Amino acid sequence: MRKLWPLPEQRLLAEQLRLLYGNVGASVIPALLLAALLVYTLQNDVNRSALLAWAAGVIVSKLYAFADARRRLADGIAPGQERRLVLHLTVLHAVDGAAWGALAWVALGSTTMTGSIMVLAVLTGILGSSMSLLAPVLPTFLAFSLALIVLAISWLWQSGDTSYRALSLTGLLYVVSLAGQARNSNLAALAAIKLRFENLDLMKAEEEARRSAEYANLAKTKFLAAASHDLRQPIHAQGLFLDVLARSGLTAHQDEVLASARSAWQASSDMLNTLLDFSRIEAGVVQPHPQPFDLQGLLNQIENDLAPLADAKGLFYRSRETALTVESDERLVEMVLRNLVSNAIRYTERGGVLVACRRRGASVQVEVWDTGIGIAAADQREIFREFHQLGNPERDRNKGLGLGLAIAQGLAGALDLRLSLSSRPGRGSVFRIVLPVVPSGTVAGAMTGTAGALATPPHAAEALPPGLRVLVIDDDQSILAGMAQLLESWGCACDTASSLSEALALATRAAPAWTPSVIISDYRLREQQTGAQAIAALRAALGRHVPALVITGDTAPERLREAMATGDPLLHKPVKPEQLYQALFNLTKEETYQ
Template sequence: MTPGTAAASDRDLTASPQRAVLVEQVRLIYGVLGRSSWSTLALSLFVAWVLRQLGTPIAIWLVAQTLLKLSEQIEIRWFIRDEAITAHPERMVRRLMVTQSLHAAGWGALLWIAAAEAQPDQFIFVVMAIGGVLSGGITSYSPLPRVHLAYICTFIVVELVSFVALWLTAGSNPYFTYMPLLMIIYCLGTYSNTTVAGQTYQRTIELSFRNAELARSLEREVERARRAQAEADEANAAKSTFLASASHDLRQPIHALGLFLALLDRSRLDDVQRDTMNQALAALRASSEMLDALLDFSRAEAGVIVPQWQSFAIGPILRQIEEETGSTADDRQLFYRTRDSDLWVRSDPTLVKLILQNFVTNAIRYTVTGGLLVGCRRRGTVVRVEVWDTGIGIPKDHHEAIFADFLQLSNPERDRRKGLGLGLAIARRLADLIGARITLSSKPGQGSVFGLELPASVATPPLETQPQPAVVPAFKRSGDRVLILEDDEAVRQGLCALLADAGFDAVGCETIAEACAAARREAPDLAICDFRLRNGENGIEAARRLRALAGQELPVLLITGDTHPTRLAEAARADLTVLHKPVPADLLLKAIGNSMTVPLAEHAAAEDG
């Protein structure tokens, strides 16, 4: 059978369940016959040996039985193919009915042969042998009872002929004469058992087909789910790539603008100029906050945040959040109250602060009148920190949706003052990371209560530490050489101008090759490298090469506007100080100071020397 024919047959089986069941029934019968033929042949040999004094009749019978069994084996092993059964099951059923009828005729004739000259004990043995063969037919033909029906009909016909022949023969033993009729009755009983077993076989086969179809359906569903998951992963990766690229491209000019504004802010300005400067700085802060939200989101997506577990007092964090965001509430004429608390929790203080800060910021943005209250209370082993507001409230059917990425229920005009819709999504991810639970209770028009449940902890006294020597910030000293590697000309010029104004010897370079050449001419005291450079270069490779020239102790600041999870993870693994664009000037100078500071005594000794 050709592959095309086999495929067509498989389609036919799928289209016709009854035909598929018939094919399986025929396969089962051939499988049983292939194993039982040898046992019935052995029984034939044993019967012929017991009746050997009958001479020629029993010899002829044995030859016929042997030929039938051997031909059956040859047929099954070399001529019956699964493709033929699948393509023509009805034809194979008719073939089985013919061949098994011949076997039935052989065993039916044995009773007539034995009745002629066999001794009573031999005749009883023959009856027992035939009864065993008829009983075995239940097992052999149960998968397809109509094959057994053909076998039974043939056997009955032969037995009727035997009965008539024995009845007409003068002097026949009456027990021998009527034995064919008893065998007919027994034969009908075995067929009754075969039909019952056949129904069970058919139900089992049908059930196996249904199970197979269910398994195939499950495989299809799993495959569809796998493809859907792969598509979702690709879409998520594309989203992360887009956010990273967009964030990087936006951070570059904002970073440069912040540097120039910081430089301008250090100069002498009149009142009008100072007011304009403050407005520009406020706009810059708003843009920076939105980009920071993108950075927090990408960091959470990247999985580079590792919680730092410790016991700490929650009160100072709540007061710090009020100090940082209270002015925003004052500008909107909202009251902001934080209840004092002496409770302690065990978690990551930085991540807890970020989560609560998102709650507070969200409350301020969506509250028009009234204000917000922040407090905490203990319930058993849990401390629940709550942020209450009198804002617009959230419908109950949206309580879960508000934690989705970029979703803002009450900002269809996409007012930039209300952020990007990432604050609660970031809070949920960070809460999952530290094993905390976020709760929400809200009524539209009345306000909302966001809660964060943290494991309670006992107060831990602060460790006694030795006083540290004072340090001299780098920007208080002059002449330190800072190598700046930045491929964006505006950012490079802004950095050079800001650091020169702070008293540093700033050297700007566009490529790693230029930076290495500058380091060979004079070793820098610190290097500032952009992460993403041109021609596939990056700041991590630049830091490695600069340290190879200037020494492994060379402090390096890695500044990046890239928020892609892979890039963030790579930066987190590097032994570098990482700053994210746009970097405020005071934060940049502080980072430089922290990287270049030396103990005051050592610095004084160096100056005395």
């Protein structure tokens, strides 16, 4: 038996049992009707009592099997219970088979030839139908068929009739044939069950992999946000001190060293700003403001800024003229194109870069061509993933962080623009972005050439109001010292605080004779407080609205959303001195100071 039907693993066996239990219900009503029909057809004065007793036995057997199946399906099959249930079902269906086989002893010797043929036909049909019903658990079919055939052929053999004995041997061959078919049916059902479990396991593995990827991505985002914040603090302070140093009297050699230091600071700042841009896209705080603008002016600005990079590598840089006016957020479109052009220059060693525009009905296709290394088809989707770089296994800092194309794609999505790529390895690449065209002459106050990060204001030429009093709140002492020196070099009176309680004491100690004209606060303060809370508390304590500026080094998406929601102007560390100056001028230009 074990060789004919080796028991599969528990979960497969449990499914086979459920399949058999589900089949039991389909055989109950036909069996009851057939038993009643046989009693009605075969009964006579000789066999009536025995036939009624037989029918009662078959009915009881079927009803018990049906009730048992319903209970098992309702309660479920507990792990470790499978083999015991196989034994239980084998015994149960052996009894059922014996009940049907007993029909030969009850009816064959006491009925007409027509009745005998009917009995043999019914037993043959019962054996055939049981094969499809019981094959999921093969021992149950073998027990049922053997019990039935043994009782049936034992009567045929003991009758002494040569024809009946030959018929008994035919019955044995029939059962052997059915056993082979039942085994094949069992294997087919088992294969289907295995396939279903494999599919479920694959789905679970995919779900687990997706969850792991999401967890890893979340952990990466949190790590980058924390690392970015901690790096921004000293780099922000460094920029402040370098600007103060630049205003002091330096020798020519010192000026040269300072220029190198500022160049290194700028490189670090640019990398952090790239991380910030990516974080802002992920946080969903990039809000496009579409308006018509002159496309050629934007292309000229990008060429003026980036063509020197191509010249330094011995590459040509061409930008074809266009007179088209498009409608989108010029600042964000510029970031997309700058990333595409910078990427093209970075990965091109010979030849050059071409920026061209092709009119396509109501839109224009801006194309950035290069003769660089090209991108294989298998990598063309991957290069838009963050931190993914081709041809930079040594992670050369001069080749960036691998965020340029991820930022370009994220901004294109925010602008609802289509960004596409065509490339051949060794032949170069072309990136295309499609912009909607508007009739020429509809440019309304659009500004061209706003280079840099997502929110980089130009340096303010106007002077700050005289007597400007600034209260700076930050829990980093180096930043407080740098801000104080920088603001004082601009003619501002400056006071500093490292916490909200200290800021409240400073702002109110001499009120109303001395109160801050402007508050500059870091967003993340001590004691789990934020710059928004500090500004609100100071305004409440002073009893008036004080212009305020929030500075943050956070790049975590949720922190960016919180900081943006304050309603006060927001700058991101490391802040360039000219950015800070412009922000202060914008805050104070409508204020009157006593």
